[in-house]
Amino acid sequence: MPPSLVDRLDSIEDLPTIPHTMQAVLSSLDKASASAAKLEEIIKEDPMLTAKVLKIANSAAYGAGTEISSLARAIVTVGFDEVRNIVIGLSLSGVFCDDLGFAEFDAVDIWLHSIGVATCAKMIAQEVPGLDPEEMFTVGMLHDIGRILFCLYFPDELHDILDSAEKDGISLAEAEEKYGLGHGEIGAYLAYRWKLGALVVNGIRFHHHPQKAGDQVKAAAAINLADAITIQLQIGWKGVGPLPKIMVPKVLGLDSAQIKQIAKKLHGEKEQIMSGWSSVINA
Secondary structure (H helix, E strand, O other), X not given: OOOOHHHHHHOOOOOOOXXXXXXXXXXXXXXXXXXXXHHHHHHHOOHHHHHHHHHHHOOHHHOOOOOOOOHHHHHHHHOHHHHHHHHHHHHHHOOOOOOOOEOOEOHHHHHHHHHHHHHHHHXXXXXXXXXXXXXXXXXXXXXXXXXHHHHHHOHHHHXXXXXXXXXXXXXXXXXXXHHOOOHHHHHHHHHHHOOOOHHHHHHHHOOOOHXXXXXXXXXXXXXXXXXXXXXXXXXXOOOOOOOOOOOOOXXXXXXXXXXXXXXXXXXXXXXXXXXXXXXXXXX
16 A cells, blocks of 8 residues: 555654744744734844844835834834734744756745735635634745745656646636545645634635635635636736636625735735845745
8 A cells, every 4th residue: 555645754854843933923922922022032043034024024015104113113113913924924934945857836936925815815815704814824925835835855657647737627626626635635734733723724724625624624715716816816826727716705795896805915015025035035
């Protein structure tokens, strides 16, 4: 019997560990203990991250008017939650920014796409009872991490899947399903290894099939919708094969007018995501 996906992943000795700063942010900044001072203390441990946070905070989108030269001012001006999310985004994107070995996949583009999805998922969560906007930002940032692991650890299978997608004129997700190996499962495995909890694990695993996500159906549906909107707006990685249709999952309770408003708002932030982040992700 061939080894299972979990067995194969368990056997990989150089799978990445959770970024230290991200772990500190997620474990130390729960709702009860969150404070600007604690967030500043975590960021200051990494001078390079500090510089990148300040660069993002000084981008035109935040419109401070004067230069933000300290983390304390950045947290006050940009906002606690926004700086938290910037730190998570930078911590994750710093794990993989090298050549992935496939013309179809550029690491920086994948992270720009993930930032777009995270931003959109946060917007969706603000309109859907029961979803936490900051948790959804984290799931959005991680939803496609399995694509990067796919490139690095399953290149032969990925070549076959890309060939199938092109030959059959289907989406990459459909080609993965046909092959029996999906980026959602691979990404969910890493999230589980990182002890990120059921919402994150299942939000990643089922973001192409939200109806299978059980208690996390709303989270998976929000990521599914955010993914489609982000690709349609061509923020970062644009996918392989036909563009996904923007479906409105009933479980979210959103109407088409709300979806259009969210897409319009994300489009307004597209330039900030593309220019503000691309200069620091691979720095």
